[in-house]
Amino acid sequence: MPTRLDVALIDVGGTLWPNSWPIRNHDAVGRRERIRAAMPDIEAAVVETLADNLIESSRPGDEARSISTENQVSINSPAEVLITGCLGRCGLPSDVDTIRRLRRAMSIPVSDRMRPLPGAPELLAAFHDLGLRNVIASNTYWRDADSYWEDFRLLGMAEHIDAIVTSVDAGHLKPHPAVFEMAMRWAGVPAERCVVIGNREENDVAPALALGMWTILVHPDDPTPIASRAHAVAPDLWTCAEAVKDMLGSR
Numbered sequence: 001m002p003t004r005l006d007v008a009l010i011d012v013g014g015t016l017w018p019n020s021w022p023i024r025n026h027d028a029v030g031r032r033e034r035i036r037a038a039m040p041d042i043e044a045a046v047v048e049t050l051a052d053n054l055i056e057s058s059r060p061g062d063e064a065r066s067i068s069t070e071n072q073v074s075i076n077s078p079a080e081v082l083i084t085g086c087l088g089r090c091g092l093p094s095d096v097d098t099i100r101r102l103r104r105a106m107s108i109p110v111s112d113r114m115r116p117l118p119g120a121p122e123l124l125a126a127f128h129d130l131g132l133r134n135v136i137a138s139n140t141y142w143r144d145a146d147s148y149w150e151d152f153r154l155l156g157m158a159e160h161i162d163a164i165v166t167s168v169d170a171g172h173l174k175p176h177p178a179v180f181e182m183a184m185r186w187a188g189v190p191a192e193r194c195v196v197i198g199n200r201e202e203n204d205v206a207p208a209l210a211l212g213m214w215t216i217l218v219h220p221d222d223p224t225p226i227a228s229r230a231h232a233v234a235p236d237l238w239t240c241a242e243a244v245k246d247m248l249g250s251r
């Protein structure tokens with residue numbers, strides 16, 4: 001048992017939110033408006049061509065993410081590469097700032113159809129009650145920490161989040177340890193005072209164990225796992241909160 005836990009590193013897709021991301025036809029309209037706002041100094045016709053290009057090039061990934069947020073399309077083609085290609089085809093330069101603005105413009109905002117999984121706000125509140133800090137540690141395609149802050153504010157969950165680290169910010173997708181390492185640096189604590197909460201053995205549990213962190217595999221939106229190396233397995237987020245209480249011996 002850990003003597004002390006200071007930080008919970010919490011995954012999002014399949015953990016706090018559903019695994020899949022619903023896309024709708026009118027999401028393209030919102031993206032187009034945000035792309036226009038992101039490119040104020042560029043001729044309107046060029047911006048429309050760029051928007052066509054971005055939306056069309058993103059279709060395979062969007063469709064794959066409507067089935068699972070963790071998929072090969074996202075892993076093999078980072079958003080930056082896709083955006084750079086679209087800018088190039090429109091004869092526009094691709095500097096870091098433009099790429100970031102377009103990446104945020106392409107994030108589909110959370111909507112009435114994207115609700116947190118049952119018990120998600122309560123889990124974050126329970127961890128705060130236990131004295132833990134909550135750090136979101138998530139693989140994303142379009143979203144960086146700032147986009148996620150907006151989402152969590154809209155969902156009324158931001159008050160129980162202390163920091164957000166995405167694979168976009170860390171530069172690598174989990175299972176690469178960069179996301180967890182960046183979260184540890186933010187928190188200023190060693191691995192043995194961190195507990196990772198996630199729904200993927202290979203992306204969440206395995207890299208956390210390799211770093212020497214505590215682990216809980218949750219499956220509120222997945223089938224019951226056949227086996228896990230995690231310290232605890234929880235079918236829902238209330239059970240997960242109890243598992244952390246048990247770890248701390250505070251029940």
Ligand SMILES: [Mg+2]
Pocket residue numbers: 011012013014015198199200
């Ligand atoms: Mg996940």
